[in-house]
Amino acid sequence: MPHTLAGGNLTFNPLYKEVKNRITRNLIAGEWKPGAAIPSESRLAGHFNVSVGTIRKAIDELVAEKILVRQQGRGTFVTTHSEDRQLYYFFHIVGKDGGKEPPTHELLSFRKGKADSEEKLHLGVSRGERVFRIHNVLKLVGKPVVLDAIVIPAARFPGLTEAIFSAREVTIYGLYQARYGINVVRISERLSAAHPDAQTAGVLGVRVSTPMLMIKRVAYTYHDTPVELRTSWVNTEGHEYLSDLWKNETRKRGESINR
Amino acid sequence: MPHTLAGGNLTFNPLYKEVKNRITRNLIAGEWKPGAAIPSESRLAGHFNVSVGTIRKAIDELVAEKILVRQQGRGTFVTTHSEDRQLYYFFHIVGKDGGKEPPTHELLSFRKGKADSEEKLHLGVSRGERVFRIHNVLKLVGKPVVLDAIVIPAARFPGLTEAIFSAREVTIYGLYQARYGINVVRISERLSAAHPDAQTAGVLGVRVSTPMLMIKRVAYTYHDTPVELRTSWVNTEGHEYLSDLWKNETRKRGESINR
DNA sequence: TTCGATTTGTTCGTATGTATT
């Protein structure tokens, strides 16, 4: 006999997967906003008519996907891109001499255009659909290090203007989140080495013969829906790209290891 | 009052963390070998004198870290580097035109040397300690694409010879695992773009003016112990480096989403 | 500062379902 999830359950998924989907749908609908707490586990258990353990298992997965964060004694919250911790989660450029520095940004251009075939492929838009094209420079310790060419479908960002974009006080994903309720939860990046074109080299203050890191990123929101395509050129003379698979994810601060 | 984990528990960690540490120590000791099944959950529960739920929570984390894999109805197994699934987990080079191709390899050189300061830093060996230096070319569709310069501490690989290394029928990490019980469970990579030196360019069949991807990797075994330092040069004319954070990790095949 | 209510974290136990051998 199938289960009795309040509201009906037409699939053959385990109960906790259904609960997870319902929670995700609430997040998509903007019912629970980034930074805010979702209802407590016991309340959700009552609401969905399942046990607390089932709720916990659903939330466990969403926490593992960094869509929610738990805080003992406080509650469970929707992940924000404006917090320091989350700010650097998708930012992989670090100084070769050590730590991560606070970046500053400068908007180079903000234009409207039509999606080309590559954008159609990766962004899931139809050919010729309106997109915003944004060029942004990222500076570390005052020096330009990364040039981003960002493409987003205009339909998802109604009313976005150059002024809004450049006046933001948070990260770009923080802007998507705060103003449009679009929560970037996963990125996929493809890296290669190449020589920059003259314009890119000029902006970043390098010669066109300098080998640079080129990154093509697709950013996704819930349910693996693509929302942004970004091509980055990185000057790796003083910085590098760090790929550190789940360092400090399962293990936390000050945990005894007793070998 | 602290808990009563059989054998004593001197720390203030949660029980399941202790259980996790004990299991990990058994893996380090080689008591449970890669590919083999560990005792069943109920048996472990009896052995450690804890509930099955606590065992499950410990194993959950080890599964998330890809140190163990579960198979319903069969048991829980120590992850192997020789299985196809696992083979590509640390291998991030893919063709620009799509899929991952089966790589072939060619050993270029195999020498003994002494650790320099960089190796001392990242490999956790003392200065001047004996290391093996191995140069290996990786070919995709017959063409050389990656040149690896591998450094490993000789003390951890007693009796390793060029013949053994080149005669391996599995991946390099599969060799470490099968012959020395060293299980690489995590890697950290730092990527930058650079021009190759003449020798590297020669081996990979490119000009020295070709921008290439340079990757510095540290491979770790249990408890974040470094075991290998590797510098790779990648020709990204036909291939690229894929960084796809936990795609398909939480979600499995054919799972209904019902938006 | 203390206390109590709330919320997540840990641990236990039980029952039942599903996959494998």
Next chain:
DNA sequence: TAATACATACGAACAAATCGA
């Protein structure tokens, strides 16, 4: 078919962190 092993789901109790009265 039966035994075994993991997967799901339920419920209960207490610990630990947080927050406001």
